[in-house]
Amino acid sequence: MLIKVIYFVTLFMVTNSEKNEEENQKPHIVFIVADDLGWNDVSFHGSDLIMTPNIDVLAYEGVILNQYYTDTQGTSSISALFTGKYPMRLGTQGASISACEDRGIPISERLLPAYLQELGYSTHLVGKWNVGKSREHYLPTLRGFDTFYGFHGSSVDYYTYNLIETCDGKEFFGLNFFDNLDSVQNLRGHLTEIITDEAVQIIREHNTSTPLYLHISQASPHAGGGLVNLQPPVESIAANEHIAHSARRLYAGQVTSLDRSVGQIVAALAEKDILQNTIILFVSDNGAAPIGHSQNFGSNLPLRGIKGTPWEGAARSIGLIWQAAISPKVYDGLFHVSDWLPTLMNAAGGNIVKGIDGTNQWDAIINDEEIKRNDLLITIDDLNGWAAFREGDFKIIVGDVPKNISNYHGKEFDATRSDVPTYETLLYECDTARVLRETLNLILDIDLAFIKRNESVSANFADNIENLCYPTKDKGCLFNITEDPYEQNDLWYTSHDVVRHMTLRLRTLWTEAKPRREPQLNLRADPSTNNYIWFSFVENDEVTDESPLAMPTFPLRVSLGEVQYLVNLNLGMLKNKMNDYITSMGESFVKSVKGLFAF
Ligand SMILES: *[C@@H]1O[C@H](CO)[C@@H](O)[C@H](O)[C@H]1NC(C)=O
Ligand SMILES: *[C@@H]1O[C@H](CO)[C@@H](O)[C@H](O)[C@H]1NC(C)=O
Ligand SMILES: *[C@@H]1O[C@H](CO)[C@@H](O)[C@H](O)[C@H]1NC(C)=O
Ligand SMILES: *[C@@H]1O[C@H](CO)[C@@H](O)[C@H](O)[C@H]1NC(C)=O
Ligand SMILES: [Ca+2]
Secondary structure, three states: OHHHHHHHHHHHHHHHHHHHHHHHOOOEEEEEEEOOOOHHHOHHHOOOOOOOHHHHHHHHOOEEEOOEEOOOOHHHHHHHHHHOOOHHHOOOOOOOOOOOEOOEOOOOOOOHHHHHHHOOOEEEEEEEOOOEOOOHHHOHHHOOOOEEEEEOOOOOOOOOOEEEEEEOOEEEEEEOOEEOOEEOOOOOOOHHHHHHHHHHHHHHHOOOOOOEEEEEEOOOOOOOOOOOOOOOOHHHHHOOOOEOOHHHHHHHHHHHHHHHHHHHHHHHHHHOOOHHHEEEEEEEOOOOOOOOOOOOOOOOOOOOOOOOOOOHHHHEEOEEEEOOOOOOEEEOOOEEHHHHHHHHHHHOOOOOOOOOOOOOOHHHHHOOOOOOOOEEEEEEEOOOOEEEEEEOOEEEEEEOOOHHHOOOOOHHHHOEOOOOOOHHHHHHHOHHHHHHHHHHOOOOOHHHHHHHHHHHOOOOOOOOOOOOOOOOOOOOEEEEOOOOOOOOOOOOOOOHHHHHHHHHHHHHHHHHOOOOOOOOEOHHHOHHHHOOEOOOOOOOOOOOOOOOOOOOOOOOOOOHHHHHHHHHHHHHHHHHHHHHHHHHHHHHHHHHHHHHHOO
16 A cells, blocks of 8 residues: 555656646647748638648648748748848848859848757757758858758659759759768659658657757748759659649649658657657748749749739738647738747747847747737839838739749649538648647547638639739839738729838838849859759858949839928927927026026
8 A cells, every 4th residue: 555655746846847747838839831832822822723732631630820931932922031140131032042142141140040959959850951961060060050951942843852043054963962061962852752751860869868850841832943944753743633734733732742741740759759859840931933943833823923923922921830739820920031039939949139130020920919010011022123012901012023933833733623521621631730639639520620611711702804904113002911912902093091001111121121233153163063963052252342332223113202201290290309309408498598588
């Protein structure tokens, strides 16, 4: 009897102290980034054709970020993610870094992995980098990642791991896959699976006495490394046989393999017994390219535009947060990609990072506290000459944006040729649902899931392209995005004060930008001089002789109304300043001006 009591007491103490340890431990962070995955390409947003049950279960059991804004391309978005700053402050705005270009996130910047490293995290990057590789000091293991296994450039062939890029009219090609600083030879298999296997391996081998930050930056569903575009694993094509459009079916295969990868990662976390203490994030770095450069046959519908443009289809991206303890919801606050740094720092118990554009959103999301962000810079692209800004319900776009990339693209992808698989069944049976059920006893409530799906689905979309606004240098576009997420009803002529206020704010941000020059393509990057392996081709301390640039003029001509607004605003501010001054001076002011009236 006594023995039993002692046994129980000991057991109790042990469990209790283990529990405390667990509670005191910082959360593990697994950050999964998809490349060029469109708004319409996950089924939790309502896509009926491409099924993403593993991703969807995380969305339904977690927080769907319904107004998650990235920038419009990979380099710009990911540099904001890692620095917490708008890319235009870093010279990483606009078109992504080319493989022959000497550019990267300036080394004066401190990146998210370095901050987390300081908090005791083991930090690992698997997959894509593309925020600088021309110089060695730009590479991930010199920027805060303990390990790196992946590729540097914008994309890679899914089977040869080559990157092909045209530099000054010459076609360069070579291996683009690395283990820390070394190239990796003898790889076999499909890239998505290689990346997933490595991520799973890192989870298995992780010593859980330190918190884990695992950043998995998938290539999928980006088009392949140059010549060959859509390269899904063969077996994932079969899952999409109901899709009639050939290229769309191959694209869907890429998404299917990405979705399975998410299930495998969740399962590995459960196997390691750390799922209950892990924050999982799943996002896309920007919208899809249904047409145009790096076309992948993804779809942003019903949002307008394609990757690289200032339209919602490029910048309003897929985003979700899952954590065992989180109450499921759709978060409607504005969230910008630069918010991850301060938000995750908060989640990890770190200090507030100052001097950044990102806002800490953890308390708003987790504890329903007040939403702190009311505006965000969507994009400034000085080379193309356009910009977009969001404040409250409104979005303003200025600059000349070509019409042929500003419409609703990819409607033809929706054709089906046979019955679509039953969504509910896929949801119940996928790895993520099974693992959550078996390890955390979380049973998916399908009714709630469908309510959430409906909330995040874009309803009432009419493909009305009759009177769409296309911005020019003389007139921008203004939309109430809350009411009109499809950017169909231009309010430019009916909301003068909003237009003037937002133009002024955007002009101010424009003047704060670090200008970019046209990419200077350096032929020293040629991999054929290095056994067909891409490499860093500029010395860290090499000084490039480039004259300073000035920001081009703001891509909207000043109107009389804008000048009048500015004058009124300044007069108003002057009046307020005078009032403040007089009030603050109080008695002494009265004394000093009394002399004036001494007659
Ligand atoms: C994990 O790390 C802790 C602290 O550094 C160490 O004491 C322990 O031996 C490690 N465990 C394994 C399995 O390596
Ligand atoms: C759009 O039009 C421009 C100019 O006419 C052309 O250069 C470009 O290739 C077109 N883009 C697409 C995606 O069709
Ligand atoms: C979701 O929307 C669809 C289509 O509008 C509707 O048929 C269905 O009843 C809705 N489901 C829920 C749970 O609200
Ligand atoms: C934008 O539209 C929403 C939905 O119709 C409306 O509630 C809101 O008042 C509008 N915003 C402004 C500032 O007019
Ligand atoms: Ca991308």
